[in-house]
Amino acid sequence: MPWTSEEPYGGFTQCKNCTVHSLFKTDPTKISVKRQEALGGDPKDSTLQLFRRLSKLREKESFQFGSLKTGYTLKNGADIFWFIRESAGYRGYVTLFNMGLQEVIHLSLHDLSNFTVPHDVHYEYQWPTVKLPVNQTIDADNLLVQPKSITILSWAPKLINPRKKQ
Known part of the structure; x- marks a missing residue:
């Protein structure tokens, strides 16, 4: 997506009704990742840092040639869009977008996605508020x-059977 600081959008999209913007109740004409850091916003919580982090994920092997599973859940206060990327022999990743406005959601990744997610997962990143240290192991079902x-x-990469022909 092209980024421009030019008016009227002053951000990295020219879409007035983009899905993420509308779900997060933000006006893309008033969001500028450049201005957010320039005007004294905390760089670690900026939209630019989020964009950089999500862009960096694209360098991971699972994102380059792995399988993709996506879903959307709207029930019991949850308003979550998620996607899972995984490739045999490489790290697996799940990204959760919680568009709920009020409540903390308690969930199980396996129940949410119906995908074989290991019990122990590593916390990589959260935006905008960081609650856990990076690389902390947490329970995927809690x-x-x-x-x-x-x-x-x-x-961690799931094991590959060395005797199985690929």
């Missing part, structure tokens, strides 16, 4: 996801 947040979790 997650607390903050409202209006993006959370990235990962897990």
Whole structure:
């Protein structure tokens, strides 16, 4: 997506009704990652840092040639869009976008996605509020996801049977 500081949008999109913007109740014409850091916003919580972090994920092998599973859950106060990227022999990743405005959501990754997520996952990143130290191991079946947040979790590569022909 092209980034421009030019008016009228002053951000990295020219879409007035983009899905993420509308779900997070933000006006893309008033969001500028450049201005956010320039006007004294905390750089670690800026939209630019979030964009950089999500862009960096694209360098990971699972994102380059792995399988993709996505879903959207709207029930019991949850308003979560998620996607999982995994490739055999490489780290797996799940990214959760909680668009809920009020409540912390308690969930199980396996129940949410119906995908074989290992019990132990590693906390990689959360935006805008960081609740855990990076690389802390947490229980994939006992997650607390903050409202209006993006959370990235990962897990160690699943074993590949060396005798099985690829």
